[in-house]
Amino acid sequence: MKERVRAVLVTADDTMLVIRRTKPCIPEYWVLPGGGVEPGDESREAALHREIHEEIAGKAHIIRLLHTMESEDERQLFYLARIATWSFEDRTGPEFSAEGRGEYMLEEIPLTVEALDGINLKPDEIAHVLRGTMEAGALGDGAAA
Template identity: 60%
Template sequence: MKQRVRAILITPDNTLLLMRRVRPGIAPYWVIIGGGVEDTDASREDALLREVREEIAGEAKITRLLHQIENAQGETEFFYLAHIRKWNFDDRTGPEFQRDDRGEYLLDEIPLTTEALASVNLLPEEISNVLREALERGELHATV
């Protein structure tokens, strides 16, 4: 069964880095940066750090596993809380960025508040709810 990893990336400015997807015929939506665990990855955490390097040319520090779900394709997705100081979206190298048929990938930095999270269509909805609840409990903050 395929595993996927996602990085809930918190910046020193207490913002959250999200990928906005714009695809023809579909309302824009946001996703948490990450992707599939490859056979060559030593661990899920190594896969996550590789994905962050590929997608935003960033170096993240993983804090902990926050949540996991089974997605509609039957894959397990692991959502890790991570902190990041530097990134450069212009230097991204992921294979998805080379394809013209996948729509646009835009990096957004949103305030780390329940209101800001509620204002974007963050998918999957379950992780949006988990993040808002964690914010309400005071469990998410910049510590870089």
């Protein structure tokens, strides 16, 4: 089974980092930073650190596992993490130079239900989980480092 790791990256300003994806002939959507767990990764958390470094040249402090999604062929693990520094210009992930992958733009959105509802975050299930966590006031509290 393929495994992917993603992070809800909370900044010191209580915003969340998301990546806006634009592809030809597909409505734009947003995803959380992360990617596939590779055979050489020591752990899922190590894979997440590698992906954050590749995608946004950042270093995060992982707080906890927030949610797991499973299908027949894939497991996605979503972690809550704090991040202090990042540089989208210094990203190194191979997907950024792959032909036909579309554009990747890093954005900060406020940690509010209204801001979350203003974007098309994929997958829908994590958007629903985040909305409930925000409504319960547990996202900001759980991310205190």
